[in-house]
Amino acid sequence: MGRPKRLVVATLAALAGVLAAPLPSRSQPANDALNRYAATAPLALSAAGGGLQRVALPLAVLQASRSAAWADVRIFNAAGEPVPLAWAGAPAADTPPPREVALPRFDWPGAVDGAASAPAPLTLRLRADGAVLDVQSGAAVAASAAASDPAAPTARAWLLDLQPLGRERPAALRLAWAAPAQGLERRAAVQASADAQSWEDVGIATLVDVPGADAASAALRQPRIALSGLTPQHRYLRLVVRGGVFNLQGVVAELAVPVAAEAGLDSARFTLQADGERAWRLDAGALLPASLLQVNLAEDNAVAPLRVLRRAEGRVGRGDAPWLPVALLTAYRFQRDGSTLQAPAQPLDGALARQWRLELDARVPPPAAPPQATLWWRAPQVVFAARGGAPFTLAVGREKAAAVALPLPTVLPGWEAGAEHRLPVATVGALAAQSAAPRGVLDSLRDAPADQRRQWLLWGLLVAAVGVLGGLAWRLGREMKGKDGEG
Helix, strand or coil, rough: CCCHHHHHHHHHHHHHHHHCCCCCCCCCCCCCHHHHHCCEEEECCCCCCCEEEEEEEHHHHHHHHCCCCHHEEEEEEECCCCCCCEECCHHHHCCCCCCCEECEEECCCCCCCCCCCCCCCEEEEEEECCCEEEEEEHHHHHHHHCEEECCCEEEEEEEEEEEECCCCCCEEEEEEEEEECCCCCEEEEEEECCCCCCCCCEEEEEEEEEEEECCCCEEEEEEEEEECCCCCCCECCCCCCCCCCCCEEEEEEEECCHHHHHHCCEEEEEECCCCCCEEEEEEEEEEEEEEEEEECCCCCCCEEEEEEECCCCCCCCCCCEEEEEEEEEEEEEEEEEEEEEEECECCCCEEEEEEEEEECCCCCCCCCCCCCCEEECCCCCCEECCCEEEECEECCCCCCCCCCCHHHHHHCCCCCCHHHHHHEEEEECCECCCCCCCCCCCHHHHCCHHHHHHHHHHHHHHHHHHHHHHHHHHHHHHHHHHHHHHH
């Protein structure tokens, strides 16, 4: 092999070695300085002291984050050194069981019709406080019952009085019955009415009772009927059970746990932006693990059935990001006895999302004024070691920042589930924007994904090869000219 060829091979090999050499790890940034973040806030340690503390991140910090999963959150000491930190786990659920209230029930007089919206000519005898005393029907209903299909006894119905609940409305019904020895399976439907004349569907379920090894126990029992769409205007429920003999012994209403019982949640109210003629969009400005959503209507005596959707995490801002269905809810706002009644908050699954979309039912006219919405979420918490001197500073706002959070047992020796929530609590001051230092070439290389680094490596090799070949061609040309001059 001639000298020029050996020189080309050696040069390309050296360049490949340099370009392929590993860059500093993204998980161990060598230049993690306070001036590289777009926003900072003072951090006041708890007076209880201790080398380990925790801090809850307020909405302003989450909105200032520029990296996925808040990877750009840092805490620096007085010397400008980042301190070790870890993400706290979710606290143990302490949700009280739903409250239960027994509902008065009355046998439905006459035949059980199939259409929930069909008027039922009932006469109710009420007490002075509005409670139902008994249910009566006219001769037309009795005649209809007498001439009904022989299979009609397989369908039973009851009127349920909601007066004992006051202004609250149940989230579900739980039934008790006397089961035959062979067990049962029945289809149940629940309708609601404000006047006991017009009815609308609010829940369906299959009731199951599978006998156990002995007559005194059941291997499987499903007595619950979930309800949706109830408002304070609904005063009565009609329970219809089909499929065979059913000896109802009692009905209990499950009342949802009030929102106030959700202690420790942050909340914020957002103005919804129109997204078409019959839909609105909520942009929280940050990924939030929302667990409750309440729609606040602007008009009195209004009802709005809505479908709630959210954008998939990681695709926020993309025009083609899909909307994922989350829940169905009915928002309402009524005036009664001088006070305003609003629909309670709808539970969500706590998945991270930044944008939500609310679509109005096509059967309801859009409101004159856009509604607002309130979100509740549990603020993410960071556990950190207060290493070095005070003051400590929280920093956030760096694109493609390295994820430096350590496993919780590494920061908290002897960790057991929930131990981090017993640590002293530090507080975050006001967040202030600052001019972040520009990113250098090494920062771009370090933060680039692996496939992009490989692309840059190939392009670098091509450019270097072209440069080396060009230099060799120039050198060979000079040598050949020299030989021609000598000849």
